[in-house]
Amino acid sequence: MVETSGYPTASVSLPPVTAATTTALRAFLQTILPPDLPVLLARQNRMAAPNGPFALMALLLHQQIATSATRYTANTRIILQQQDIAVQVSLFGVGAADNVQRISTVFQNGWAAEFFMAFHQNTLGQTPPPPRIAPLYAGPARQIPFVNGERQYEEHWQIDLHLQASFALSFPQPMASAARLALADVTSPQGSPSA
Numbered sequence: 001m002v003e004t005s006g007y008p009t010a011s012v013s014l015p016p017v018t019a020a021t022t023t024a025l026r027a028f029l030q031t032i033l034p035p036d037l038p039v040l041l042a043r044q045n046r047m048a049a050p051n052g053p054f055a056l057m058a059l060l061l062h063q064q065i066a067t068s069a070t071r072y073t074a075n076t077r078i079i080l081q082q083q084d085i086a087v088q089v090s091l092f093g094v095g096a097a098d099n100v101q102r103i104s105t106v107f108q109n110g111w112a113a114e115f116f117m118a119f120h121q122n123t124l125g126q127t128p129p130p131p132r133i134a135p136l137y138a139g140p141a142r143q144i145p146f147v148n149g150e151r152q153y154e155e156h157w158q159i160d161l162h163l164q165a166s167f168a169l170s171f172p173q174p175m176a177s178a179a180r181l182a183l184a185d186v187t188s189p190q191g192s193p194s195a
Contacts, residue, residue, distance in 0.1 A: 017131050017165050021085050022057060024119050024133045025163065029055060029089065031115065032106050033099055042090070053093030060086040060160065077173040082166045084136060091157045092146065100141040100157040107138045107161055116163075131167035138162070 022041060029039045038050045042058035066082040091099045106112055112135045123130045139160035146156035 017062070017083070017085075017167055018059060020123075020130045021087070021133055021163060021165055022059070024116060025057060025087055025089075025161065027119055028107075028112065028115055029057075029103065032102055034095070037099070042088075049092070053091070053095055053099075055099070056090045056092070058088045058090070060088050065164065072173060072175075075173055075175055077171045079169040079171070080166070081169065082164060085163045085165050087161050087163065089159050089161055090144075091155075093155060096155040096157045097141075097143070100159050103161070104138050104141050104159055107135050129168075131165045134164045134166075136162040136164050 026039050026041075033039065033055065034053075036052075038054045040050075040054060040056055042056040061084075063084045063086075064081065065084045069080040071078050071080070089100075089103060091103075116133050116135060120130065120132050139162070141157055141159045144156045144158050146154050
């Protein structure tokens, strides 16, 4: 026989943290990069690289940056979590060096924090609620050798962007709606412990 916790099996309500992060970051990049520059999610099957300059986003890590907190409602346990999500942004083609410098400068400025806050405000009302995304820091921009299919060198720069995602997991939580207390007189023979 297997002993269980006694809690009923239930699904956990989790907001789409990864999708929300890449959606918000893509919107940010499309705002600050040239308007005709495609911003794509990396590591997609059956997708050819676009002609001309483009940007790719690749998620690198999800790392907890704070101890989770718990709060309760009448029938729900809510676990609050904060994560550092690192996304590698690769820029290809003519102007890649200037574009990576633009990203590095703006991402580490208060404008980026205001952008992500406004983006979050525009997505409220979704179920489950989207995580809050905020910029943490950007790593150094670096040039990476890139040889295309024609064996020609192309301009290629990368930068790692770290974002904080704050979200909540919801679990059903059984609660007692009422409690019965029975008082015992500890000075009488009925209330004394048996030997």
